[in-house]
Amino acid sequence: MQIKLCFLTVLCIVLSVCGYSQEVLQWRGPDRTGFYHESNLLKSWPETGPPLLWEYDGLGAGYGSPVISNSTIYVNGEIDTISYLFALNRSGKFLWKAPIGKEWTLNYPGSRNTPTLVNDLIYVTAGLGTVACLDAKTGEKRWSVDMVSDFHAPLNRFGFSESLVVSGNSVFFSPGNADSNVVALDRFTGKIQWICKGLGQMTSYCSPAIIRLPEREILVTFSKSELLGIDTKDGTLLWSHPQDGGGDVHINTPLFENGFIYYITGDGNGSVKLKLSADGKEITEVWRNSACDNTMGGFIKLNDYIYTASYGRRYWYTLEANTGKIVDSVKFDKGVTIFADDILYCYNEKGQLGIFKPNGPRMEAAGSFKVTPGSKAHYAHPVICGGKLYVRHGRSLMEYDVKRK
Amino acid sequence: MKTRVLVFGLFLSLASGLMAQELNLEQVLDKYYQAGCFDKLKHVKTIIMTGNLVQQDLMPVKIIRVRPDKYMMEFDVADMTAYQVFDGQNGWMTAPWTGNSVPQAVTAERAIDLKNKADMDGILYHPKKKGHNAELAGTDTVNGLTVYKIKVTRQDGGIEYYFIDHSGFMLQKRLYFRNSGGKELSIENFYKDYRKVDGIPFAFIVETNNAGRVNEIQFESIELNKHVDLKIFTMPAKK
Numbered sequence: 058m059q060i061k062l063c064f065l066t067v068l069c070i071v072l073s074v075c076g077y078s079q080e081v082l083q084w085r086g087p088d089r090t091g092f093y094h095e096s097n098l099l100k101s102w103p104e105t106g107p108p109l110l111w112e113y114d115g116l117g118a119g120y121g122s123p124v125i126s127n128s129t130i131y132v133n134g135e136i137d138t139i140s141y142l143f144a145l146n147r148s149g150k151f152l153w154k155a156p157i158g159k160e161w162t163l164n165y166p167g168s169r170n171t172p173t174l175v176n177d178l179i180y181v182t183a184g185l186g187t188v189a190c191l192d193a194k195t196g197e198k199r200w201s202v203d204m205v206s207d208f209h210a211p212l213n214r215f216g217f218s219e220s221l222v223v224s225g226n227s228v229f230f231s232p233g234n235a236d237s238n239v240v241a242l243d244r245f246t247g248k249i250q251w252i253c254k255g256l257g258q259m260t261s262y263c264s265p266a267i268i269r270l271p272e273r274e275i276l277v278t279f280s281k282s283e284l285l286g287i288d289t290k291d292g293t294l295l296w297s298h299p300q301d302g303g304g305d306v307h308i309n310t311p312l313f314e315n316g317f318i319y320y321i322t323g324d325g326n327g328s329v330k331l332k333l334s335a336d337g338k339e340i341t342e343v344w345r346n347s348a349c350d351n352t353m354g355g356f357i358k359l360n361d362y363i364y365t366a367s368y369g370r371r372y373w374y375t376l377e378a379n380t381g382k383i384v385d386s387v388k389f390d391k392g393v394t395i396f397a398d399d400i401l402y403c404y405n406e407k408g409q410l411g412i413f414k415p416n417g418p419r420m421e422a423a424g425s426f427k428v429t430p431g432s433k434a435h436y437a438h439p440v441i442c443g444g445k446l447y448v449r450h451g452r453s454l455m456e457y458d459v460k461r462k
Numbered sequence: 463m464k465t466r467v468l469v470f471g472l473f474l475s476l477a478s479g480l481m482a483q484e485l486n487l488e489q490v491l492d493k494y495y496q497a498g499c500f501d502k503l504k505h506v507k508t509i510i511m512t513g514n515l516v517q518q519d520l521m522p523v524k525i526i527r528v529r530p531d532k533y534m535m536e537f538d539v540a541d542m543t544a545y546q547v548f549d550g551q552n553g554w555m556t557a558p559w560t561g562n563s564v565p566q567a568v569t570a571e572r573a574i575d576l577k578n579k580a581d582m583d584g585i586l587y588h589p590k591k592k593g594h595n596a597e598l599a600g601t602d603t604v605n606g607l608t609v610y611k612i613k614v615t616r617q618d619g620g621i622e623y624y625f626i627d628h629s630g631f632m633l634q635k636r637l638y639f640r641n642s643g644g645k646e647l648s649i650e651n652f653y654k655d656y657r658k659v660d661g662i663p664f665a666f667i668v669e670t671n672n673a674g675r676v677n678e679i680q681f682e683s684i685e686l687n688k689h690v691d692l693k694i695f696t697m698p699a700k701k
Contacts, residue, residue, distance in 0.1 A: 164540035164559060371516075390520070406520040434520075434541045 081125045081442045084171040084220035084264050085395065089310045091355050093397040093441040099459050100400065102412060106426025107446065107457040111149035114453040117141065118167030120436040121220070123447050123454060124174045126193070130447075131179060132454055133168035135160035140168045140183035142191060149456060155196030158187025158203070161216025165434070167451070169218035171264075173228075180228050180244065184216030188230050190247060200247030208232035208240060208252075213259055218308070220264040222276070224289055226250075229276055233260030238280055239287055251292030256283050261307040262353075268313040270337045277318065279307035284320060286333075286340065296340050300325030301347075308353040317343065319378070323352025323368050328376055344381035349374050354393040355438060357401060362418055364401055366391040373403065375418040385418040397441045404428070408435045410448065430455055487598040490610045490626060491586060497631035499662045500587060506662070508690045509582060513666075513681035523679055532695045533580035547695055548576035554697040565697050571641060574618050585614055586624055586633075593617035604634040605652070632656055632663065647673045659684045 085091045099107060116134035123132040129152065130145040140160035144152040160168055161184025173180040179193040186204035191197065204210035204217060210232035221228055228244040238255025242248060258280035265278035267289065274289040282305065284298040300307065304324025311320040318331040318340065327347035331340045349367050356365035362384070363376040368391050375385040392405030401413040401420060411425030428435065431450025440447040444460035485493070495501075508528050515521040515537060524536045533548040542558040545565070553573035556565050568576065578585055581592070589596040599613040602625060609625040616622065625635035636651040649672050653665035669678045 163561065164542065166542060368518075407514060433538070 079125075079127050079443050080174075081123075081440050082174040083124060083222070084122065084173070085310060085355060085438060086440075089222070089264070089266055090312055091357050091395040091438075093395060095397040095441055095444065097461050098398040098400065098441070098444065099412075099461050100414070100423060102424025102426065104424070104426065106410065106424070107459045109430075110445070110456045110458050112430050112453050112455045113145055113149045113151065114430065115151065116143055116449070116452050116454060118433065118451055119169070119449070120165070120434070121168050121171040122438045122440050122449055124172050124179075125440065125442045125447070126174060129193070130454070131172045131174060131193070132449060133157070133170060133172060133181060134452070135162070135166065135168045135184075138162050140181075140187070142172060142179065142181050142196060144196060145454070149454070153196050155191055155198070157181050157189050157191075158183035158201070159185040161185060163216075165215060167433070169216055169262075171220040171438075173221045173223055175223050175244070178244065180221040180223060182217055182219060182221060182230065184218065185212075186210055186217050186232075188221065188228075188242075190228070190244065199245075202242065202247055204230065204232040208237045209234045210237075211259055213262075214305070215262060217260065218262040218264075219260070219278075222265045222267055224267050224274060224276075227289060229265060229278075229289070231260040231263070231265075231278060231280065233258060233280060239276065239278065239285065239292070241289065241292060253287050253292035253294055255280055255285050255287070255294050256297060258282060259305060261305055263307050264310050266311045266313060268318070268333070268337065270333075270335070272335075273337050275333075275337050277311045277313070279322070279325075281305040282325070284311065284318075286337070288337075295338050298326075298329070298331060298340060298342070302326060302350075306352055309351060309355050312356070312358055314358060319356070319358055319363065321349065321351045321356050321363075321365055323350045328356075328363070328365070328381060330378070330381060346376065346381040346383065349376055349381075349383060351391075353436065354391065355395070357394055357396045359396065359415055362415065364394060364413075364415060364420060366394065366403070366405070373413075373420060375415075375420065377418070385420070387413070387420045387422070392435070393438045395439055395441065402439055402441070402446070404435060404437075404439055404448070406435050408450070410439070428455070485610070487596060487612065490598065490612070490631070491596075493631040494586065494626050494633070497663070498633075500583065502660070502662050503583060506582065506660075506686050508686070508688055510683075510685045510688050510690070511664075511681050512683045512685075513679055515677055515679050517675075517677040526690055526694070527580060527582050528690050528692065528695070529582055531577065531580045532692065533576055534695060535579075546572075546576060547697070548573070548580045549695040549697065550580075552697070553577070564700060567697075574616070574620065575640075578616075584633075585616070585622065586612065589614060599623070601628070607634060609634055633665075649673070660686050662686070 086093045117136035119134045121133045140157040141154040143154045170182045189201035190199045227241045235257040237252045239253040241250040261279040263279040268275040276287045282300045286295040302325040306324040307322040321328045328349040329345045330343040351365045354366045372386040390405040395402045404410045408428045412423045413420035431453035433451040437449035446457040446459045448455045511525040515523045521538045526534045531550045535546045539559045546555045553568040553576040595615040599611045602611045604625050607627045612624045614622045623637040652669040654667040656663045666681045
């Protein structure tokens with residue numbers, strides 16, 4: 058018994074020293090914050106970028122990121138108007154694909170969401186409204202609902218795009234109907250747990266965050282012109298925060314840290330910090346900075362600073378987290394950002410993928426290269442898992458080796 | 463002292479204007495041809511320009527020209543690829559963002575515009591031979607540069623203005639007009655960031671002010687004399 062414990066202890070130490078997490082199970086990493094808990098990654102890149110290990114180029118069209126289990130990579134793609142969940146092995150070889158539903162093709166054609174993997178079940182959406190739970194081993198559909206026919210969701214401008222969030226036995230999504238703003242389903246059966254009327258607004262393409270407080274758990278998402286805080290237990294709308302921008306595109310997942318909610322929108326208030334009361338029932342605005350907007354690239358909060366791309370001005374900005382003031386900027390065109398092992402990974406719409414070392418407010422460039430494989434717009438958020446960098450560009454998924462040797 | 467400086471400044475400004483007007487149209491165009499290395503350009507059979515159209519979204523753009531009269535602009539709107547093409551005789555286009563991606567013939571006015579774009583040398587290269595009338599219309603300033611203003615009355619009757627700087631003799635601006643819903647809109651192109659490709663200068667940035675809406679094409683690469691399959695200019699048959 059002692060030998061077994063000893064072995065387990067040594068194994069834990071070895072794994073923690075190696076510092077490579079072997080799984081990424083949902084949108085923007087374990088906490089939906091864009092943080093990937095990795096270590097021992099390259100701190101600079103050559104001009105050609107890190108070594109490309111493989112490319113799979115049969116995904117069809119899409120903008121979603123992959124999720125990664127120990128054995129399988131899952132990613133969505135649209136082929137001939139149908140959204141599919143693709144399963145590849147960890148070497149990038151095709152295993153199977155399973156149809157989800159009709160995909161959005163009117164503009165920015167392609168699959169939108171990133172799957173959410175919970176044990177042996179995987180949760181996906183399709184752009185015309187399907188919400189489905191699939192067997193992660195086989196792709197067999199366990200259940201599905203349709204936001205349009207089952208929840209009377211109005212069709213929006215860019216298709217249903219959220220990456221589903223799961224908590225406990227529930228999976229949540231936003232049809233955006235006047236009577237069913239946000240819905241919770243039993244994630245095993247697809248049966249309705251609650252329907253939140255919210256403010257009766259259309260969806261805003263946001264992938265929600267879950268805030269876990271001692272007293273309650275709160276789902277935070279956007280509707281057309283409000284940030285919503287909803288009690289996940291019963292669907293009670295706890296609070297909302299109006300958007301002044303006049304637009305309806307609020308895609309970025311909000312962030313909760315130490316009693317404060319941070320969010321950045323492109324069509325709304327810009328960058329905002331809110332104080333959340335200890336019981337989660339009230340919010341107070343701390344600051345807002347409309348000069349720093351971001352439509353869908355996400356942001357990284359690291360200690361005292363927030364790093365993000367300003368969409369209006371095409372600069373990357375550093376905001377002071379305490380004041381919301383812009384304290385530095387870097388010209389790198391607009392794009393998406395994630396973080397791992399003290400490095401910001403910034404992937405801009407021109408296809409340039411760069412790494413920057415955050416040094417207080419400064420973003421110090423440490424190399425970049427152009428992602429040339431793939432097709433169409435460079436919108437997908439990269440993923441880091443086990444010392445590998447995964448970049449989706451339309452029909453292609455690439456794996457790069459970013460381990461430090 | 464201030465007055466002296468002002469008078470001197472005024473003198474310089476007038477002098478530069480006078481100098482600018484000293485040349486006649488033929489001389490201005492001659493210098494424009496020299497500066498633009500038209501002697502080399504005439505040997506270029508194809509030009510492929512690749513870059514991005516930058517406004518709110520970033521739209522990839524590829525422009526292909528083949529002598530003497532073929533033009534294709536391939537560009538993405540809402541991440542859907544669209545085409546504007548002149549095949550040497552007719553113009554056609556697609557507009558998938560309207561929900562219809564079937565190729566369709568363009569209007570006569572658009573066809574003339576596309577035909578002019580297909581002219582690799584541009585409308586100012588021996589305009590008379592092409593049936594256009596050019597005249598020097600004085601001087602002007604563009605982005606702080608004194609420029610020769612050349613009025614071109616096209617073969618079809620349309621009027622355009624070209625602005626060539628009086629020291630470097632590079633094209634700085636084009637002003638032309640387009641009818642939209644019964645209204646005449648003025649459109650300005652500004653040519654910036656000239657760089658040489660195989661010894662020939664090209665503007666790597668073209669800024670467009672279309673009745674107050676500003677966008678910019680930033681070219682990342684310009685390639686000369688690459689093979690182009692002429693089939694790409696043929697309007698696909700309707701299925």
